[in-house]
Amino acid sequence: MRQPGPSELERVRSLAATATPTTAALADDPTAHFSVRGAVDHVGRAVLLLQADSPLHSALRTARHGRPDLMVGIGLSALRHVGRTPTVRARLWCEGRVSAVPTGERREAALAVWERVPDEELLAAVDHHPTTVEGDAPLLARVEPATVLYETYDSAGVIDGTDFRDTTPDPLTSAAERIIGHVNDRHRDDLTAVLREIPAAPVGSAWLWELDRHGLTLWVAPYDQDRPVLVRLPWSGPARSTCELERALHELLTHRAPHC
DSSP, rough: OOOOOOHHHHHHHHHHHOEEEEEEETTTTTOOOOOOOEEEEEOOEEEEEEEETTTHHHHHEEEEEEETTTTEEEEEEEEEEETTTEEEEEEEEEEEEEOOGGGHHHHHHHHHHHHTOOOOOHHHHOOOOEEEEOTTTTTTEEEEEEEEEEEEOEEEEEEEEHHHOOOOOOOTHHHHHHHHHHHHHHHHHHHHHHHHSSTTOOEEEEEEEEEETTEEEEEEEETTTTSSEEEEEEEOOOOOOOHHHHHHHHHTTTOOOOOO
């Protein structure tokens, strides 16, 4: 049983906010997967940068002649570096309707993708629309999730797209990701010391795995087991700002009872 923390829905929504699109499949041919690049925007839609040779690019050009209901599945992956090893935190599969990003929204979509994929082709995708005669121009597309399947290190399930879209990520997600990177790079010894003070915790190497306003999760590789385990440590009360989150973490790392 997980210790106090965000709801599973909020947790998955937060994981999606940090995830990167990797693969796609058209509903008409679900076994034919192909690679995609992009990001997840602030409302939970997968935004994709598609080159002219992408099957999805071609399908969207055809869709303007009567396929407004073009459905697609998008695979997302959220990673965490454990040492130098990229480790999958979550895999998600978002199924929903895909469409070209409207003209007035392409710049915002391009900026969302740029944070993950700083590709100069994004400029062409903003300036040109592939449903014109310039059919070889790259395309910005987005997927409105109708169903989201997820698998994390410790849970799995299916979320209705409406519930997914209506849920916001933990408001401290972006700050938490920056903090996690710093702690795992500079304060591993402190994490190990924290682990030694937790009753019944396994003895092993520890990394900061998740961090949110409710607490943190350590990823522990026990010295006497093959499979890592997750150890959840809740705060005494939710952090309401980045400053409070940093203070709670600092108090934990300096071996004082965390509080906000």
